[in-house]
Amino acid sequence: xxxxxxxxxxxxxxxxxxxxxxxxxxxxxxxxxxxxxxxxxxxxxxxxxxxxxxxxxxxxxxxxxxxxxxxx
Amino acid sequence: xxxxxxxxxxxxxxxxxxxxxxxxxxxxxxxxxxxxxxxxxxxxxxxxxxxxxxxxxxxxxxxxxxxxxxxxxxxxxxxxxxxxxxxxxxxxxxxxxxxxxxxxxxxxxxxxxxxxxxxxxxxxxxxxxxxxxxxxxxxxxxxxxxxxxxxxxxxxxxxxxxxxxxxxxxxxxxxxxxxxxxxxxxxxxxxxxxxxxxxxxxxxxxxxxxxxxxxxxxxxxxxxxxxxxxxxxxxxxxxxxxxxxxxxxxxxxxxxxxxxxxxxxxxxxxxxxxxxxxxxxxxxxxxxxxxxxxxxxxxxxxxxxxxxxxxxxxxxxxxxxxxxxxxxxxxxxxxxxxxxxxxxxxxxxxxxxxxxxxxxxxxxxxxxxxxxxxxxxxxxxxxxxxxxxxxxxxxxxxxxxxxxxxxxxxxxxxxxxxxxxxxxxxxxxxxxxxxxxxxxxxxxxxxxxxxxxxxxxxxxxxxxxxxxxxxxxxxxxxxxxxxxxxxxxxxxxxxxxxxxxxxxxxxxxxxxxxxxxxxxxxxxxxxxxxxxxxxxxxxxxxxxxxxxxxxxxxxxxxxxxxxxxxxxxxxxxxxxxxxxxxxxxxxxxxxxxxxxxxxxxxxxxxxxxxxxxxxxxxxxxxxxxxxxxxxxxxxxxxxxxxxxxxxxxxxxxxxxxxxxxxxxxxxxxxxxxxxxxxxxxxxxxxxxxxxxxxxxxxxxxxxxxxxxxxxxxxxxxxxxxxxxxxxxxxxxxxxxxxxxxxxxxxxxxxxxxxxxxxxxxxxx
Numbered sequence: 001x002x003x004x005x006x007x008x009x010x011x012x013x014x015x016x017x018x019x020x021x022x023x024x025x026x027x028x029x030x031x032x033x034x035x036x037x038x039x040x041x042x043x044x045x046x047x048x049x050x051x052x053x054x055x056x057x058x059x060x061x062x063x064x065x066x067x068x069x070x071x072x
Numbered sequence: 073x074x075x076x077x078x079x080x081x082x083x084x085x086x087x088x089x090x091x092x093x094x095x096x097x098x099x100x101x102x103x104x105x106x107x108x109x110x111x112x113x114x115x116x117x118x119x120x121x122x123x124x125x126x127x128x129x130x131x132x133x134x135x136x137x138x139x140x141x142x143x144x145x146x147x148x149x150x151x152x153x154x155x156x157x158x159x160x161x162x163x164x165x166x167x168x169x170x171x172x173x174x175x176x177x178x179x180x181x182x183x184x185x186x187x188x189x190x191x192x193x194x195x196x197x198x199x200x201x202x203x204x205x206x207x208x209x210x211x212x213x214x215x216x217x218x219x220x221x222x223x224x225x226x227x228x229x230x231x232x233x234x235x236x237x238x239x240x241x242x243x244x245x246x247x248x249x250x251x252x253x254x255x256x257x258x259x260x261x262x263x264x265x266x267x268x269x270x271x272x273x274x275x276x277x278x279x280x281x282x283x284x285x286x287x288x289x290x291x292x293x294x295x296x297x298x299x300x301x302x303x304x305x306x307x308x309x310x311x312x313x314x315x316x317x318x319x320x321x322x323x324x325x326x327x328x329x330x331x332x333x334x335x336x337x338x339x340x341x342x343x344x345x346x347x348x349x350x351x352x353x354x355x356x357x358x359x360x361x362x363x364x365x366x367x368x369x370x371x372x373x374x375x376x377x378x379x380x381x382x383x384x385x386x387x388x389x390x391x392x393x394x395x396x397x398x399x400x401x402x403x404x405x406x407x408x409x410x411x412x413x414x415x416x417x418x419x420x421x422x423x424x425x426x427x428x429x430x431x432x433x434x435x436x437x438x439x440x441x442x443x444x445x446x447x448x449x450x451x452x453x454x455x456x457x458x459x460x461x462x463x464x465x466x467x468x469x470x471x472x473x474x475x476x477x478x479x480x481x482x483x484x485x486x487x488x489x490x491x492x493x494x495x496x497x498x499x500x501x502x503x504x505x506x507x508x509x510x511x512x513x514x515x516x517x518x519x520x521x522x523x524x525x526x527x528x529x530x531x532x533x534x535x536x537x538x539x540x541x542x543x544x545x546x547x548x549x550x551x552x553x554x555x556x557x558x559x560x561x562x563x564x565x566x567x568x569x570x571x572x573x574x575x576x577x578x579x580x581x582x583x584x585x586x587x588x589x590x591x592x593x594x595x596x597x598x599x600x601x602x603x604x605x606x607x608x609x610x611x612x613x614x615x616x617x618x619x620x621x622x623x624x625x626x627x628x629x630x631x632x633x634x635x636x637x638x639x640x641x642x643x644x645x646x647x648x649x650x651x652x653x654x655x656x657x658x659x660x661x662x663x664x665x666x667x668x669x670x671x672x673x674x675x676x677x678x679x680x681x682x683x684x685x686x687x688x689x690x691x692x693x694x695x696x697x698x699x700x701x702x703x704x705x706x707x708x709x710x711x712x713x714x715x716x717x718x719x720x721x722x723x724x725x726x727x728x729x730x731x732x733x734x735x736x737x738x739x740x741x742x743x744x745x746x747x748x749x750x751x752x753x754x755x756x757x758x759x760x761x762x763x764x765x766x767x768x769x770x771x772x773x774x775x776x777x778x779x780x781x782x783x784x785x786x787x788x789x790x791x792x793x794x795x796x797x798x799x800x801x802x803x804x805x806x807x808x809x810x811x812x813x814x815x816x817x818x819x820x821x822x823x824x825x826x827x828x829x830x831x832x833x834x835x836x
Contacts, residue, residue, distance in 0.1 A: 030834055031833050042833070052799065058767075
């Protein structure tokens with residue numbers, strides 16, 4: 001989970017928070033599941049803290065990690 | 073320590089003793105009968121397999137691994153294996169001895185004995201030089217004991233018996249030359265008597281004596297233990313009377329095992345049940361085996377080509393009966409004995425990955441394996457017990473059954489559940505319980521059947537919409553299952569305990585096993601009161617229907633017959649599928665396979681629909697749904713009777729919606745009441761490709777509505793400046809749903825993608 005996701009998370013300026021009207025910026029965030037936490041860099045609105053989880057990440061690596069944690 | 077041990081025991085679905093008992097029921101790993109009738113258990117199928125590949129040397133090495141007297145076996149063995157060959161039951165068995173000869177003639181000797189002998193200091197003497205003694209001497213020698221063989225004859229051959237004349241001299245000598253590899257001393261021309269025996273008993277750690285010499289020297293003490301060859305005299309082991317060469321060879325091996333154990337001071341008796349010749353428990357069906365005739369050698373013996381042809385007749389006996397009809401076992405490439413061991417080990421894991429979780433949760437629990445197995449092995453029962461154990465020990469993956477259980481909760485929620493007397497009645501003789509999946513897939517059929525029943529049955533027919541609890545039962549949730557049965561019972565009691573008319577064989581099974589409701593199948597009612605007046609009876613020569621029996625109706629001959637009677641009454645011709653009645657496979661819905669493993673569920677459906685080109689008639693709505701979904705022309709018997717033929721399988725969203733609308737529509741039309749309605753003041757546009765994606769990801773239209781409704785209020789929306797698509801999310805229960813969409817008109821949203829994740833995400 002600590003791999004670099006620059007390729008898939010999108011770049012600054014590409015995504016705008018509709019509520020705050022400002023671009024999302026790369027931020028350190030944490031995925032949590034079944035008492036495990038994984039630090040990841042994702043795009044987040046600096047004001048309202050809305051975090052964007054891209055589809056490729058959710059249906060790819062995140063799904064795999066969820067499954068392997070569930071099978072522990 | 074005490075606690076962790078307790079936890080470990082609790083995780084087991086059953087103990088090791090029960091595991092072994094259950095494993096023993098599956099005979100697939102048992103050797104074939106040719107091998108077990110051979111007293112030295114020669115791997116006959118292995119030889120045939122080698123010859124099928126034209127590998128005579130491999131065939132030869134298989135024989136030489138079993139015995140050092142390969143030529144003696146090939147020329148003089150009485151070949152009890154040939155009588156044991158399964159093909160005899162159907163015609164002519166394999167000419168095994170001829171194949172052995174071919175192996176020795178055409179195969180090269182690759183494995184000249186290089187016995188890596190563990191040198192042992194204990195010495196063993198062999199008195200006599202018959203086949204038993206030579207076999208015992210060879211086997212004891214191979215175990216590393218220095219041996220001394222004392223014979224009254226002049227050489228190794230003189231005492232062998234007349235059979236040795238059958239064996240070419242060079243070949244016989246080749247076999248006996250094996251003794252050169254051992255630490256062996258030979259004394260010929262000796263007079264063997266009691267005095268010599270007494271003296272040798274003092275010098276040697278064990279003595280093996282031929283049956284003939286034993287009886288001659290000690291006529292009054294000739295008691296021999298047939299299992300171990302022990303005699304009344306300590307250290308002395310004797311042969312048994314057996315006139316066959318292979319029998320003597322086998323008894324010689326037995327003597328070697330006993331003597332080795334005796335010298336090593338370990339139990340002589342334990343674990344010797346399967347020495348010598350015995351009948352295998354392996355079941356092998358000859359049903360699909362084509363009859364073949366023995367290949368007759370053109371000369372004195374087989375040519376290479378003839379031997380290969382004869383070997384190709386071997387069917388390599390195995391059982392795998394249950395696997396033939398089960399897509400689940402085929403997918404995992406396992407037969408029950410392997411599967412149960414993996415399941416047992418999976419549950420026992422304390423640390424590490426539970427690699428068999430997927431397998432445990434992919435079985436349809438349909439009972440087909442038990443119905444097919446000659447010994448009633450029920451892998452479904454084991455998988456269900458494992459699921460229950462995983463729930464109890466909190467080792468069940470959270471995501472596995474969540475969708476199905478939420479679906480059940482939805483069916484039994486106020487939105488869908490209904491229990492009402494017939495209008496203008498305050499009591500009921502019957503209650504129609506169509507089951508949750510019929511309401512989901514064929515709401516119009518439910519309505520038509522109910523209306524018909526209210527017209528033609530007397531005493532009042534109430535209606536109950538909901539789930540029987542099978543979903544909780546299949547997912548291993550015992551408590552939830554009991555709870556749902558209790559709730560259903562309560563509603564049934566409120567209706568005055570009417571007779572329950574089920575329209576789903578699985579509901580029928582579940583309720584008959586878990587409740588004390590009085591039950592009757594809709595099929596039985598329709599047989600009794602007759603088909604509805606407007607039913608279309610086909611003329612002779614009408615459409616042919618293949619009947620796919622429901623797994624819920626397994627071992628329910630009356631249900632299976634009722635269906636056939638109804639279809640025949642309607643003028644249809646019926647055909648029976650290869651796997652039908654009690655052996656019918658599951659469509660892929662049972663055990664919740666379609667929720668837990670879509671790939672396996674699809675294979676299950678394919679196996680069902682691949683059995684015949686005819687249109688299918690089902691009596692479980694799930695079977696109909698899955699068959700239609702995979703392109704098969706299929707109808708449910710109630711659709712046939714009540715004139716519905718949709719030939720479409722609603723997706724998960726539609727099934728959800730149908731159940732809710734069914735309640736609303738019936739409340740309005742039948743009882744004149746308004747139902748609960750959830751309305752949104754916006755609309756969705758979802759193209760087929762996206763609907764398929766949602767189906768695969770098990771995301772419902774109602775989930776999307778909820779997420780967008782929330783987004784409209786919260787404004788938690790991101791705009792992708794490149795595609796101009798909007799993105800929003802909401803967590804519902806344990807899942808965060810993300811929607812990619814665009815507002816294409818006022819309050820109309822087109823969906824471009826929907827995905828979900830169970831992980832939560834927060835700022836570091």
